[in-house]
Amino acid sequence: xxxxxxxxxxxxxxxxxxxxxxxxxxxxxxxxxxxxxxxxxxxxxxxxxxxxxxxxxxxxxxxxxxxxxxxxxxxxxxxxxxxxxxxxxxxxxxxxxxxxxxxxxxxxxxxxxxxxxxxxxxxxxxxxxxxxxxxxxxxxxxxxxxxxxxxxxxxxxxxxxxxxxxxxxxxxxxxxxxxxxxxxxxxxxxxxxxxxxxxxxxxxxxxxxxxxxxxxxxxxxxxxxxxx
Amino acid sequence: xxxxxxxxxxxxxxxxxxxxxxxxxxxxxxxxxxxxxxxxxxxxxxxxxxxxxxxxxxxxxxxxxxxxxxxxxxxxxxxxxxxxxxxxxxxxxxxxxxxxxxxxxxxxxxxxxxxxxxxxxxxxxxxxxxxxxxxxxxxxxxxxxxxxxxxxxxxxxxxxxxxxxxxxxxxxxxxxxxxxxxxxxxxxxxxxxxxxxxxxxxxxxxxxxxxxxxxxxxxxxxxxxxxxxxxxxxxxxxxxxxxxxxxxxxxxxxxxxxxxxxxxxxxxxxxxxxxxxxxxxxxxxxxxxxxxxxxxxxxxxx
Numbered sequence: 120x121x122x123x124x125x126x127x128x129x130x131x132x133x134x135x136x137x138x139x140x141x142x143x144x145x146x147x148x149x150x151x152x153x154x155x156x157x158x159x160x161x162x163x164x165x166x167x168x169x170x171x172x173x174x175x176x177x178x179x180x181x182x183x184x185x186x187x188x189x190x191x192x193x194x195x196x197x198x199x200x201x202x203x204x205x206x207x208x209x210x211x212x213x214x215x216x217x218x219x220x221x222x223x224x225x226x227x228x229x230x231x232x233x234x235x236x237x238x239x240x241x242x243x244x245x246x247x248x249x250x251x252x253x254x255x256x257x258x259x260x261x262x263x264x265x266x267x268x269x270x271x272x273x274x275x276x277x278x279x280x281x282x283x284x285x286x287x288x289x290x291x292x293x294x295x296x297x298x299x300x301x302x303x304x305x306x307x308x309x310x311x312x313x314x315x316x317x318x319x320x321x322x323x324x325x326x327x328x329x330x331x332x333x334x335x336x337x338x339x340x341x342x343x344x345x346x347x
Numbered sequence: 348x349x350x351x352x353x354x355x356x357x358x359x360x361x362x363x364x365x366x367x368x369x370x371x372x373x374x375x376x377x378x379x380x381x382x383x384x385x386x387x388x389x390x391x392x393x394x395x396x397x398x399x400x401x402x403x404x405x406x407x408x409x410x411x412x413x414x415x416x417x418x419x420x421x422x423x424x425x426x427x428x429x430x431x432x433x434x435x436x437x438x439x440x441x442x443x444x445x446x447x448x449x450x451x452x453x454x455x456x457x458x459x460x461x462x463x464x465x466x467x468x469x470x471x472x473x474x475x476x477x478x479x480x481x482x483x484x485x486x487x488x489x490x491x492x493x494x495x496x497x498x499x500x501x502x503x504x505x506x507x508x509x510x511x512x513x514x515x516x517x518x519x520x521x522x523x524x525x526x527x528x529x530x531x532x533x534x535x536x537x538x539x540x541x542x543x544x545x546x547x548x549x550x551x552x553x554x555x556x557x558x559x560x561x562x563x564x565x566x567x568x569x570x571x572x573x574x575x576x577x578x579x580x581x582x583x584x585x586x587x588x589x590x591x592x593x594x595x596x597x598x599x600x601x602x603x604x605x606x607x608x609x610x611x612x613x614x615x616x617x618x619x620x621x622x623x624x625x626x627x628x629x630x631x632x633x634x635x636x637x638x639x640x641x642x643x644x645x646x647x648x649x
Binding site: 162269 | 349
């Protein structure tokens with residue numbers, strides 16, 4: 120589903136954000152990518168969604184080497200990836216409903232389908248009663264759930280969440296994890312980037328640990344890898 | 348671009364046009380102001396050219412002939428000259444016509460003084476051909492050719508006037524071309540900056556669209572539509588203003604410069620509009636399109 124082969128990313132000034140990183144994630148897996156700040160977690164997400172170009176190596180998503188796709192075709196890759204950004208990236212001048220519908224609109228979904236799908240997504244993340252509110256009127260956790268609903272709108276085979284519990288209290292964090300697990304049970308490959316040790320330890324899922332741009336551990340049912 | 352993308356761009360573009368009121372007003376005002384200046388200048392140039400052309404056509408030469416030349420020879424030459432492109436109009440004035448005009452001009456009311464001339468034409472041998480040019484720059488060449496004709500006694504020309512008119516004409520043309528080019532460049536610059544600002548305000552939205560899988564055309568479409576609408580509206584306003592005020596201004600000029608009334612012939616507003624309307628609308632669309640196209644491109648690279 121996602122395969123990195125000897126991926127290296129150098130930022131200007133020869134900063135090695137990723138250093139010969141290789142791993143692969145199969146369909147239906149639930150994977151944590153952990154590591155401290157500067158470990159390369161965010162760079163991996165950016166590389167997978169082709170927000171940045173990697174310096175060397177190969178990166179396959181759904182069997183396609185994404186380093187070779189043209190910029191004008193990047194949208195096809197991104198439609199296969201539902202991404203929940205750490206800063207949510209919501210449109211604050213539109214309602215909750217419109218934010219979710221927006222993702223369907225831009226993929227040219229027929230209006231009738233949009234009208235059916237959006238309420239379903241909103242009730243899944245528990246926001247159907249707040250459909251007409253603006254994101255700024257909602258809490259951080261709720262905003263994140265809008266972002267999740269939007270990421271799932273086009274039914275992507277892969278869901279990526281960047282620090283989904285970063286702004287949440289423990290209880291809300293668990294609710295979010297439960298939601299992600301449910302989504303994973305339905306067959307979606309889930310990739311969670313986090314530094315939330317408690318969550319990782321409790322979930323007992325596959326953990327890929329990064330440090331200074333290198334993979335230091337890849338465990339099938341792992342714990343958070345402590346930095347020394 | 349699929350139909351759905353097109354419709355989305357159209358509705359979204361129109362929505363944005365009305366929603367971003369402040370930006371819209373700023374952009375439209377800028378385009379209106381720029382195109383208004385260009386249009387006004389265009390009107391002035393077109394009319395000046397028209398006036399000069401009219402004036403040119405009233406400057407001509409007169410060809411006089413040797414005494415032994417018979418009317419038929421003159422008429423043959425007239426036919427030859429008529430066939431030339433640069434000749435706009437040619438009139439044969441016989442000795443009789445010349446004498447008649449002379450009498451009317453100088454002896455009006457004193458016909459008694461003419462008694463002695465009853466059957467005598469003092470202007471014998473003064474038959475002439477009056478030539479008016481459609482292209483005054485050819486005058487010199489033609490005069491040269493005529494002077495070599497055996498039957499031609501002399502050619503009266505008005506080279507100084509011709510030279511002045513021609514100089515003024517080229518001066519006006521060159522200055523106007525330069526000014527219109529400069530003004531257009533300035534307009535393009537101002538407009539693209541205005542649109543750049545309008546888009547910069549929404550770069551977040553553009554980025555989000557790209558992150559969640561929008562095609563480039565989907566992102567670009569609404570902005571292009573918005574840019575084109577802004578351009579069209581901005582181009583239409585000056586045309587409408589000129590349409591309604593053109594006649595008033597002409598009227599005013601004609602009364603102010605009463606003495607020049609005979610020289611100041613203006614083109615009717617319909618003719619001005621027939622050229623100005625399409626030029627303005629195309630300019631508006633092109634300016635709006637280019638302005639937004641260039642600017643959106645920058646934010647698509649995510």
